[in-house]
Amino acid sequence: MNILITSGGTSEKIDRVRSITNHSTGQLGKVIAETFLNKGDQVTLVTTSKAVRPLLHPNLTTVEIENVSELHEKLEPLVHSHDVLIHTMAVSDYTPIYMTGFDEVSASSDLTEFLNKSNSESKISSQDDVQVLFLKKTPKIISLVKKWNPKIRLIGFKLLVDVSKEKLLETARASLKKNQADIIVANDLSEITEQGHEAYLVGNDKVTQAHSKLEIAQLLYQHIHREEKT
């Protein structure tokens, strides 16, 4: 099978020296990629420069992106040509529009004026004691996947921080439905350590629990290949 995996976290530039980055080591995507590769699948990995990479493998192709706009552009054709997308990447929700000093913002009678501005400087000056950064929502890539290719099987991920199990499962179920995913892997940052990675694989009719990255990878492998046989 042709498996498309995303890993790492995107970065959105504020200027040429600063970015807003979503943290993600890429470790989970690496383990999932290696699991599918070692069992004979073809894997295309879309990842970032900072993310850890899987061991080299003849059936592995790697594509590097930095921000949501590049992800959008590079992922769309790949979604058309793959059977499964496992979307572990931490994708930025917002991207910078304009940054300026507090006084300029405070003096404005209509803040919407800043939403059409953009910084022309390559490195935004740092004179003001307080600065204000306006950010806009990025397109939700996961919601586009089934529109691009209704036949692709989609595995999504939902990372929350310090929430109850109920809240985690409820959020995962909403995402499952909204994005027409096979499974949403729901996890809480406070339950991810060097030793373990607690996760719930939330499907339409069942929830399976995993305790490590390798177990998540193996359960996803079984899910994808079991369904293939029936």
Place this chain on the structure above:
Amino acid sequence: MNILITSGGTSEKIDRVRSITNHSTGQLGKVIAETFLNKGDQVTLVTTSKAVRPLLHPNLTTVEIENVSELHEKLEPLVHSHDVLIHTMAVSDYTPIYMTGFDEVSASSDLTEFLNKSNSESKISSQDDVQVLFLKKTPKIISLVKKWNPKIRLIGFKLLVDVSKEKLLETARASLKKNQADIIVANDLSEITEQGHEAYLVGNDKVTQAHSKLEIAQLLYQHIHREEKT
């Protein structure tokens, strides 16, 4: 001699999943550290998790920090116990105070109210189409160095983007004076490539040009050890 070197770029957290990061590979600090180590000096390197590291060496001690606050705390005692500080680290100018939806900010009659708020959420919600992030200036670490230890010799760095040589030298001279540095190494991001690294070593009475990271390191080594002999 005891040489203190900083490298990499600091990251300031917005919440537990997002940060604002200053880009810096750590490559220049690595080359400088290796140059001093190979000639017999003791080196303490203060760096970040993402920065590239020098080759292991018995005279190398490494200290890891993430943000400006940690840098401040860890650097002060080290400045007291070293002869020279070579401060290549890209230090964040601003750190997040509070992030909220555009509508809340737009409806406020006094924006200063947001400067005393802080986000209680571990992961800030992403419902609004536009969000507004308030940031405050961080302490200028380089300006504290000579206050901490008037005897330390300070080498600073100034990175600008797409400016004239005149502007670059003028900015470096202002920093040299303000921070009582021996040398400010002035460089322009647009003149740093995989092949070369153009830089001006701006001292009180002369300017020396370098064309690579190794040349910057060697010139700094000569400067530090020549002055020692006289």
